[in-house]
Amino acid sequence: xxxxxxxxxxxxxHRRYRHTSATLECTMEFAVYLPPVAVxxxxxxxxxxxxxxxxxxxxxxxxxKAGAHKKAAELGIAIICPDTSPRGVNLPGEDDxxxxxxxxGFYVNATEQPWAPHYRMYxxxxxxxxxxxxxELPLTDKRSISGHSMGGHGALICALHNPGRYASVxxxxxxxxxxxxxxxxxxxxxxxxxxTAKWEEWDATLLIPKATERLPLLIDQGTEDQFLETxxxxxxxxxxxxxxxxxxxxxxxxGYDHSYFFIASFIDDHLNHHSRALGQx
Amino acid sequence: xxxxxxxxxxxxxHRRYRHTSATLECTMEFAVYLPPVAVxxxxxxxxxxxxxxxxxxxxxxxxxKAGAHKKAAELGIAIICPDTSPRGVNLPGEDDxxxxxxxxGFYVNATEQPWAPHYRMYxxxxxxxxxxxxxELPLTDKRSISGHSMGGHGALICALHNPGRYASVxxxxxxxxxxxxxxxxxxxxxxxxxxTAKWEEWDATLLIPKATERLPLLIDQGTEDQFLETxxxxxxxxxxxxxxxxxxxxxxxxGYDHSYFFIASFIDDHLNHHSRALGQx
Numbered sequence: 001x002x003x004x005x006x007x008x009x010x011x012x013x014h015r016r017y018r019h020t021s022a023t024l025e026c027t028m029e030f031a032v033y034l035p036p037v038a039v040x041x042x043x044x045x046x047x048x049x050x051x052x053x054x055x056x057x058x059x060x061x062x063x064x065k066a067g068a069h070k071k072a073a074e075l076g077i078a079i080i081c082p083d084t085s086p087r088g089v090n091l092p093g094e095d096d097x098x099x100x101x102x103x104x105g106f107y108v109n110a111t112e113q114p115w116a117p118h119y120r121m122y123x124x125x126x127x128x129x130x131x132x133x134x135x136e137l138p139l140t141d142k143r144s145i146s147g148h149s150m151g152g153h154g155a156l157i158c159a160l161h162n163p164g165r166y167a168s169v170x171x172x173x174x175x176x177x178x179x180x181x182x183x184x185x186x187x188x189x190x191x192x193x194x195x196t197a198k199w200e201e202w203d204a205t206l207l208i209p210k211a212t213e214r215l216p217l218l219i220d221q222g223t224e225d226q227f228l229e230t231x232x233x234x235x236x237x238x239x240x241x242x243x244x245x246x247x248x249x250x251x252x253x254x255g256y257d258h259s260y261f262f263i264a265s266f267i268d269d270h271l272n273h274h275s276r277a278l279g280q281x
Numbered sequence: 282x283x284x285x286x287x288x289x290x291x292x293x294x295h296r297r298y299r300h301t302s303a304t305l306e307c308t309m310e311f312a313v314y315l316p317p318v319a320v321x322x323x324x325x326x327x328x329x330x331x332x333x334x335x336x337x338x339x340x341x342x343x344x345x346k347a348g349a350h351k352k353a354a355e356l357g358i359a360i361i362c363p364d365t366s367p368r369g370v371n372l373p374g375e376d377d378x379x380x381x382x383x384x385x386g387f388y389v390n391a392t393e394q395p396w397a398p399h400y401r402m403y404x405x406x407x408x409x410x411x412x413x414x415x416x417e418l419p420l421t422d423k424r425s426i427s428g429h430s431m432g433g434h435g436a437l438i439c440a441l442h443n444p445g446r447y448a449s450v451x452x453x454x455x456x457x458x459x460x461x462x463x464x465x466x467x468x469x470x471x472x473x474x475x476x477t478a479k480w481e482e483w484d485a486t487l488l489i490p491k492a493t494e495r496l497p498l499l500i501d502q503g504t505e506d507q508f509l510e511t512x513x514x515x516x517x518x519x520x521x522x523x524x525x526x527x528x529x530x531x532x533x534x535x536g537y538d539h540s541y542f543f544i545a546s547f548i549d550d551h552l553n554h555h556s557r558a559l560g561q562x
Binding site: 007008009010011014064065067069070222224255257259260261262264265 | 288290291348350351503505536538540541542543545546
């Protein structure tokens with residue numbers, strides 16, 4: 001992996017890297033925040049919060065706009081931001097819409113052509129990138145996962161599919177029941193095909209009944225989120241959790257919208273949540 | 282003034298407005314952060330920190346990237362971010378370079394054609410906009426001022442020219458002696474003409490000997506700032522302060538660069554500094 005840039009931030013380091021992904025068969029960029037204890041001449045290994053971003057984002061949005069570095073520096077937690085789709089693979093139609101293709105990988109493994117060889121963001125963020133970074137950077141193998149919107153969906157399905165792999169999970173305004181909303185249906189039809197039975201394994205609400213680990217879900221959702229009614233559907237996830245005795249803490253945040261101002265307002269709560277699970281505080 | 286958008290942020294409100302500026306003879310946009318006590322059914326009037334941004338910025342950069350809302354919310358301070366130049370005035374060459382014209386007003390009142398009628402950012406940020414906002418929003422007439430790079434220069438000259446107008450001043454990586462650096466020379470020649478005597482009133486280092494108010498200068502400067510050697514010259518400002526017994530606290534921050542990660546790392550210190558001067562803490 002090639003280091004593209006380093007910015008000192010709260011005495012830790014924000015770094016951007018480029019590498020060739022075997023999973024995605026393309027060149028990818030990602031960002032890492034290392035807290036102060038993990039940089040310098042005698043770096044300690046630290047656990048990591050994996051952050052999955054939403055539609056149209058790259059690795060940059062969360063790092064620049066969430067205001068998360070201060071608390072991560074205090075807690076001694078790294079933050080890792082992958083990109084949101086394969087890049088530069090030049091598939092037809094890839095850049096035609098904001099909610100499918102580039103910037104919209106939906107953290108699934110595509111089975112439909114022409115997406116299948118590249119659009120395998122699930123394997124990338126769950127397997128390839130953690131293996132690479134836990135080898136190359138001062139990270140332990142302790143991980144938590146969170147994300148926003150499409151990335152909140154991503155965080156939930158990654159955690160629900162992999163008992164024991166993440167110490168904790170949280171989400172901001174996740175696409176909580178993608179098989180039943182326009183964003184999810186468009187993405188799943190495109191990446192997975194017309195057989196809706198195949199969509200089910202990528203829907204957090206539909207995975208709750210099968211969950212073998214009772215990892216508590218911390219979810220923040222703004223009441224004035226412009227996508228709440230049409231795309232996000234946290235009530236369906238809460239209902240599934242209720243029926244199957246899965247712990248969930250859905251916090252409806254009065255007045256907040258879908259923006260990074262919302263994320264910034266509550267990211268410290270999420271970092272504290274993950275820190276406790278990771279044994280940092 | 283027309284409200285363009287509102288985001289709840291740390292229980293306060295980030296708002297963007299549009300208005301027609303009589304000073305600049307064009308339509309301008311700006312952003313305001315109001316802390317929780319200044320919003321809702323019974324808003325209290327609060328003091329304001331005026332933030333002047335650097336080259337290429339708009340009102341958005343600081344609001345999105347500085348992570349300042351949390352501390353401003355706690356302290357009960359508003360933040361106001363003007364744009365960095367007139368917009369949409371269609372002067373020839375206005376968009377040709379990043380360091381002159383659009384996004385690069387340098388907080389002076391231009392005297393040269395064709396810039397003179399529009400490029401009057403000093404009068405805009407010192408006079409027109411405060412008068413407007415202190416009438417229209419729940420603000421007191423207590424103000425502090427800060428900024429970054431070109432905006433740090435702006436903050437310093439606004440404070441040094443107007444004893445009693447600002448309770449406190451600070452800057453991040455300011456262009457501290459613009460008559461002696463390429464950015465300043467290009468801007469001053471373009472906006473003010475060839476007579477370098479006219480440049481002196483817009484140079485913080487040259488204003489220190491004439492200062493009638495001993496307002497302490499708090500300045501943070503990264504040691505790895507890519508513009509430190511060629512453009513910023515904080516040592517000249519420190520030397521002028523030393524010779525004229527003007528209080529200055531220049532903090533050289535080891536390893537930090539010119540980015541918003543640097544600003545975010547120290548903005549809370551600056552907000553605390555201004556809060557004390559504004560009587561908020």
